[in-house]
Amino acid sequence: MKQINDNKISGVIKIYSQGGPEVLVYEEEFVGDPAANQILLKQEAIGVNFVDTMFRNGTFPITKFPMGAGVEASGIIESVGKDITHFKAGDRVAYHHAIGAYAERRLVYADNLVHLPDEISFEIAAALQAKGLTANVLLKIAYQVKKGDILLVHAAAGCVGSLLSKWAKSLGAMVIGTVGSEMKKKQLAGLDGAIALDTENLAERVLQITGGQKIDALYDGVGAATFGKSIELIKHGGTAVLFGYASGFPNVNQTILDQNHISFVSPDIGRYIQSHQHLEILSSEVYKEYLKGTFGEINPTRFPLAEAEEVHRKLENRKTTGASILIP
Incomplete structure (x- = not known):
């Protein structure tokens, strides 16, 4: 030794x-x-x-x-x-x-x-x-982001959310990010859309930004406060990735997932x-x-x-x- x-x-x-x-x-x-x-x-x-x-x-x-x-x-x-x-x-x-x-x-x-x-x-x-490795696994393995995908990323100004959003943009995805307050929206410069959850209606703003299209994948590191109202924005056959629950673990509506054939992934990165x-x-x-x-x-x-x-x-x-x- x-x-x-x-x-x-x-x-x-x-x-x-x-x-x-x-x-x-x-x-x-x-x-x-x-x-x-x-x-x-x-x-x-x-x-x-x-x-x-x-x-x-x-x-x-x-x-x-x-x-x-x-x-x-x-x-x-x-x-x-x-x-x-x-x-x-x-x-x-x-x-x-x-x-x-x-x-x-x-x-x-x-x-x-x-x-x-x-x-x-x-x-x-x-x-x-840790944060970069998490973003890599989320983008390349948990859900494989493709050019042209429409993504919704909650807490997009946070450490993992920021890396995830910028990396997804470099892969050719359309990225809509959310933040908790209007004053944080400036931290999402460079994304295709920024939504302040304290002042804006999530569903209305997402559909406005996408021209009426639903999203291919949701990346949610917030949990209870955001997940329920977000899965209704996922297209038929899309994917919901729950990778954190800073606001608590959400009540996952399995009926909505099943009816729309949405894949639900709550990844343990190590696995x-x-x-x-x-x-x-x-x-x-x-x-x-x-x-x-x-x-x-x-x-x-x-x-x-x-x-x-x-x-x-x-x-x-x-x-x-x-x-x-x-x-x-």
Whole structure:
């Protein structure tokens, strides 16, 4: 086992009970050597995702404490466990789903990691890996977007919604995005239509923008507040993709789906990733699109790791813009 740093003390955020942002506790712990299937990672940037708040607040029940927080980060490998051949000390890597990401150093299973292109900074990786991978799976696998498709994307100014909308446009789709308020509509510049749900009638505006045509596919990361009134806008034989439920899980009207032969997909992103090689391919596609300029500028807001509690407060109160990252 090769090692390039003997400093094993790590600042880390732990959760001892589920609740409000105040349950995020900053402390220090010793990090041991990696097991045969693990690596020791010195983290350079940590992604903050809405799902982090759901693990913290009890939406996803947890019975074993303490537990780590966060699922996404990027950094430099310090040491590798026995028999690992596809990574080595010094490699620049990122991961998108391994609980315990809010830490300076950590052990992580090698198959969770992907190699980072030299042109991608650690901060961009932490802001893009999970969200970009999600967008890729939604566009290419959960529903295969084609040139000429008409798409409705809820929360299109959000992190995943923005990437999804811009990528879909580059594939030749007509993209209509929604936001929660009139003041956010300017964030949807470049789309074929923008709808503020607090001031505009969704159905009327969609049909006005499309010239009376119904949509081929719905992408909904909001859930209860938007899903029910959106499926009636899907054409016969279309697709409804529910990939998040920030407002709660919706009551899915199976009758409408059946009558209109609408495919309903509520994807678990991990289930679409067939192997570690497939994960590397999907991730590399995300970074290629970023380097091509498909997503425009990504300027994540930086916070110190110890301020994770404050970041969660801002995120839940909708006081963040774009991606937020923690810096160890």
